[in-house]
Amino acid sequence: MAVKVNPEECIGCTACVSACPFGAIVMEDGKALITDACTACGACIDVCPVGAIHREVEEKNVSMNKDEFKGVWVYIEQVGGQARNVGYELLNEGRKLADAMGQELAGILIGDNVDQLTKEVFARGADTIYLVEGKEFSHYSTDAYTITLTDLIHTYKPAVILMGATNDGRDLGPRVAGRVGTGLTADCTNLGIDPATGLVAWTRPAFGGNIMATILCPDHRPQMGTIRPNVFKRSAPDYSRTGEIIRVDSKVKMTDIRTKLLEIIREGVASANLEEAEIIVSGGRGLSKPESFALIEELAEVLGGAVGASRAVVDAGWKPALYQVGQTGKTVGPKVYFACGISGAIQHVAGMSSSDIVIAINKDPEAPIFKIANYGIVGDVMEVIPALIDEIKKVKTAG
Template sequence: MAIWVDKEQCVACGACESACPFGAIVMEADKAVITEACTACGACVSTCPVTAIIRDVEEAVTAIDKAAYKDVWVYIEHADGQARNVGFELLGEGRKLADSMGQKLAGIIVGDKVEQLVKAVFANGADKVYLVEGKEFAKYTTDAYTAVFTDLITDYKPSVILMGATINGRDLGPRVACRVGTGLTADCTDLGIDEQTGLVAWTRPAFGGNIMATILCPEHRPQMGTVRPNVFKRPQPDFGRTGEVIRVSSTVKPEAVRTKVIEAVQVCTGSCNLEESEIIVSGGRGMGKPENFVLIEELAAVLGGAVGASRAVIDAGWKPHPHQVGQTGKTVGPKVYIACGISGAIQHVAGMSSSDTIIAINKDADAPIFKVADYGIVGDVMEVLPALTEEFKKAKQ
């Protein structure tokens, strides 16, 4: 898409210059000139009183044979020989999509000596598994995984691909989408089938979380998206299920991998492994000061849980970003979520509302957090937390 000025029509009234939100229009020689700062937003087009500013739409995309693309794929991310939960969560949701579309569900496993993951993938709903093994895949690298995924798509033509919106998924997804010439909807919080078109309807927060946008991909294949961990529940596994294993030989050459993982340094302990934790104790600005977070940490340690935090706490520098729960942090769904001194802003609630049981502690009885809580304690967290910790210690003894 491009914006240009019809010099013969332009009267240099300056309306477009003041309307441009990016300062991309300047007046030269009594004519409007569009600079490289233009984002083609179109604000100037409707403003021009003499219709001298024109927006050209790019030529239609080359038609593809959409019927050649079938099946729903789920990327099974793993570490240390264990599949991450998000892969199983997406298998559950992918099963629903595949059934609605009358297609099969496949798990994609790439790694070194990872065949032991196949049974769990079948147990969680897959009809078949594409297995790619090789020493070059022992550790995740952008080059190797992008190349092998691109080859898989080119050869087998899936209709839909689901990936977790993890660190690796957010790296891999857009690179693969670019290679195969399709779009990608990032950080989705809901999936469905559009009734009118039969396409996958990808839902994600937009404009800072103030609205939810539903996005379709009508002209390109595969339809791709990354989905936040813990927004869907993991299905109940059935280890009696079996399926077809398709072993794929890698065509990735060692010289094509430009990086090598020398060492993995753990910068965060189990206390901030929020995605995998069944119990999370989170603190907000109501904790008063960073030193008081020791009360959160003590309760989490007694319960064997992780430590979470609201965005206000992260912005204040009290805790590092890996602890953040919310729309701009991590989406979690533990069995128990304890919110301490957290008011309950919509952005925070969006990141933890799928928890099985929510317990809120706040001295403000009218705090919004109580509207989503299963249990509420109105009181000072400085007094309530030590008492809770002590009682749990006694119960464990």
């Protein structure tokens, strides 16, 4: 979509020049001319007294037969033969979408010797599994997985594809969408069916989280989106469920893979599995200094949990971004979440509100975090945490 000036109607009043917030309009031969700096914001359209400026809508490519595309697919991300939780979370939500659309739910498994995961995928709600195996999939690579998922889409034509907004999902999703000529809504926090159109309604934060945008994909298929981990809950598995396994031969050649994995370096393990952790201990600016994070790490260790941090801590340089929990960090949903010295800003709460139990420790009794906490301790974290650690150690010693 572009903004254009009709030179025959333009009277050269320059009202649009001063109204443009990007300086994208200049006067040439007494007429307004829109330059390449235009962002199509439309400010000039509103101020033009003679209606000489208008939006020029590009013709849409509607040659695609959308009726050919059927079914809801969930990409089951796995590492070393172990499925990530987000795949099972999306199977639960995908089941709801598929039922609402009157279509089947399929799981997509790509990897090396991953057929042992099929039973769990069926138990979590899939009707069908598309299984592609090969040594070339032993570790995730952009080329191999993009070629394979693109080929599956061209062959079987799904209507909807759900993927986790993980590091791999954020890499794979946009590449596949570009290859098949469709759109992709990234980092969704909610899904539904638009009642007016029957399309999937993808909801995600926009403008720094200040608004929630709902996005539709009416003209292209499949409808694709990546969804943040821990936004949805996993359903209880039903191991009596079975379905059809469609084994698909890999079309990837080793020469197609332009990168070579040299080494895997395990770093920041305590935070790397935040999305998978059942217990998370997070620290905020209430710890006063970075050295105090040793207490957070010790409490996480005795509980067998992972370490998290608020955005304020990351911005202050106390912890790397890998540890950040919140709207601009990682979305988590553990069984127990400790918020230590964290005030409870809405951006942080958005990343951990799906936790089963929230335990807050803060010396400010009016801190917003207490409004969502199941248990609250009003006190100095530097005094409360050591006492907790001692008690937990006593309980563990006593068996």
